[in-house]
Amino acid sequence: xxxxxxxxxxxxxxxxxxxxxxxxxxxxxxxxxxxxxxxxxxxxxxxxxxxxxxxxxxxxxxxxxxxxxxxxxxxxx
Numbered sequence: 001x002x003x004x005x006x007x008x009x010x011x012x013x014x015x016x017x018x019x020x021x022x023x024x025x026x027x028x029x030x031x032x033x034x035x036x037x038x039x040x041x042x043x044x045x046x047x048x049x050x051x052x053x054x055x056x057x058x059x060x061x062x063x064x065x066x067x068x069x070x071x072x073x074x075x076x077x
Contacts, residue, residue, distance in 0.1 A: 002070070 003011070015025040062068055 011025055012022055015022045018025065057063060061072060
């Protein structure tokens with residue numbers, strides 16, 4: 001899980017003030033958000049086009065490594 005540095009610092013400080021772990025604070029926040037979320041309606045199905053183009057991914061890109069993909073995308077900015 002990646003969090004914005006400022007948000008992480010704020011969360012750590014809040015957890016310390018509450019005398020609980022950062023994990024406990026994050027769990028509480030997720031429970032609150034999930035409890036407030038509206039029940040999802042039936043989602044519309046979409047047809048995704050299939051490409052007939054050849055090629056593939058660039059050398060060194062592993063589509064199964066999400067952290068690595070984020071690093072590659074951040075390096076290209």
